Amino acid sequence: MADNGWTWTLDRVFPSATGAGTQLLSEMLERLRGEGWDEQQVFGVHLAVEEALVNAIRHGNDSDHKKCVHVRCKLSPSRFWVRIQDEGCGFDPEDVPDCTEPDRLETPSGRGIMLMRNFMNRVEYNECGNCVEMEKHREAAAGGADDRASE
């Protein structure tokens, strides 16, 4: 797939403080809404990016303020792409147990990646697991104009 048609990009680096990604998320979501994405899809992107940022800050960088989170996102008329990288030593997403298994249903953590995978079209980690790339394809709003870029 050619990486063309991006109409907006955003690059940010911020230290691993709680809530450090709030401003970035607001800008991202405002842009999606401005481009006419429906609220259901904006909700999905919001949740996925929020979970990925929390994972990067808390688990990746261990909330160490000296370590940063690096975010790059791009938007085209047909899709949203984001890459979130931390400065930790990574993890294997396959090692995260499935919290929907009956004996793990009451476990209070470990649902973030599952939500990311469900709300985004593509979620991929790099080999060492300290960088996640996610993509969401815009769905045509019912009755609305669908301004898709040719791919």
Add this chain to the structure above:
Amino acid sequence: MVVHRRLEVSEVGDVTVVRFVDRKILDEANIQELGQELYHLVEKEGRKQLLLNFSNVEFLSSAALGKLITMDKKVKVNGGRLQLSNIRPEIYEVFAITKLNKLFDIKDDEAAALEAF
């Protein structure tokens, strides 16, 4: 008497009805505080029948789900009952994806939840 910052607590008969002050439950510090206030209702105030009304809530993250799961355990340990209501469709999807709709007793609205106690 505890001052609730993240919750609005009222009583309908024997049932404690809890509403959330925040429309978006995602800030880590707020989620921590939210958890403490919820647990206090069960562990310190001894409330047994609790209804969490999500009508104000537009967004919640998996960290908030963790607090609800722990809350549910505490209520069960105390021999009480927890019901959830007024969850909007996007958020219900979060419960469904994580299969927490099977763990929690979820009703469409407050009246239906109150009736179920």
